[in-house]
Amino acid sequence: MENILTVKELGKSFKETRILQNISFEVRKGEIMAILGPNGAGKSTTIRNIMGIMYPDEGSIVFHNHVENEIPRNKIGYLPEERGLYKNVKVMDMILYLAELKDYPIKKAKERALAYLAKFGLEGKDRVSVEELSKGMGQKVQFIASIIHEPELLILDEPFSGLDPVSQELFKKEIRELANNGTAILLSSHQMNVVEELCDRLFMIHRGQKVIYGTMENVKNQYANFKCTIKGRNDLALLEKLSNVQRVEQTEDISILYLTQDVIVPVWLRQLPENLHIQELSIDRISLHEIFIDVATDQHILDEGGAVHA
Structure with a gap:
């Protein structure tokens, strides 16, 4: 399967504090790859390096054959954990503005936006200001904005935050459909039950280092x-x-x-x-949730062979 994103031996420090050390993983076309870890583990720093918000001290980030400054950002979609829609802007204007920033045809973006608004139960909300939307509605609009330009790589940071169970199911279905259509998806979430249900592979990071990496099946067989x-x-x-x-x-x-x-x-x-x-x-x-808790609280220690011991 084709690698869309390759992160190799990534390292990052802030002053004398080592944030990332030797982080390596791939995200493949048509797969959902989870990046997991407790707060402060280095997930957000890794994502920000991929997005070009900051740059690593060591290692490389390759999108297809493009590296760092050469990476075409209009081929990447990003739903950040901290939402950033302009509150006094109409929903459609917001989506089209973001599509234009990605050099995506405005006419096609409008057609896609109307279709997604209808799919997400927001039909007729295109002329409503963002500030008039509920938190869940705003989350749907920001999700639409992250995929409006048909990205090859989609990075989702806590996409299910603020969603009711019905909306969560809608998001899961759409994320899986995007992957089935070839989009490479990197997903960060603290909802382990959703990750276990949705993702094909996972990369777990703790204190800036890799602790678990593999397919969901292999991880469960090896560690669970x-x-x-x-x-x-x-x-x-x-x-x-x-x-x-x-x-x-x-x-x-x-x-x-x-x-x-x-x-x-x-x-x-x-x-x-x-x-x-x-x-x-x-x-x-044992569930992925239990594996996560064990790693995050240092109840398990990885030996050189990668086995986990209580």
């Missing part, structure tokens, strides 16, 4: 061990003695058993003692 949830009152000491159990979390009549990476689930289930009190039992892998 199985966990067994048992409903029923059971003695904690008994559960902790079971084979392949790393740790147990227990609240009232719910016990969550975190299993080792080498567990063979069918065999393990057959070995459970008969005196366990089981009203309900389920086994699944």
Whole structure:
């Protein structure tokens, strides 16, 4: 699959503080790539370097075959975390102004804008001032403005902020449709359930360095061990003695058993003692949310081989 964006060995410091160190990843045509990390990890600095808002001290950013100052910004769409629409400007005028900045044909931009406004439930809002819109409506307008010029690379920073569940589903559907049509998408979000559902690959950064990078499937297979949830009152000491159990979390009549990476689930289930009190039992892998929390709070440490240990 063609690489649209290649970030290689990116480094950035502010005075004596190292913000980014050896950051490398690619965003491919037609994929949704998540860039994740806790606040202060370096995500926004990475995005600002890609957008040319600032420049790295080391490394390179390549868009197709263009580097840094040569990157055609009119081929990139950007939805920033801090929204920036002019409040006293009409919605359509705002969208067309931003399309013009990207050298996009105004007539075509207007046609696309009207179609997107209708798709997002904003039909008839084209002559309304931005300040008259709700937060969610404003978010939809800014999203439209970020894609109005048909960018090859779309960078979305917290795109679901301020959206109700219905609007979130609408955004997810549109983002996936854009990717299916060939747009390369780099998405930053703290909503791990949405990332897990939507993204093809992820790059997780912590303290300015890469900690996890790969396809969603590979990341879950490599880092997300199985966990067994048992409903029923059971003695904690008994559960902790079971084979392949790393740790147990227990609240009232719910016990969550975190299993080792080498567990063979069918065999393990057959070995459970008969005196366990089981009203309900389920086994699944730990979620991306749990992986994120473990990394962000330093509960896991990566060794040289890339494995994660509790």
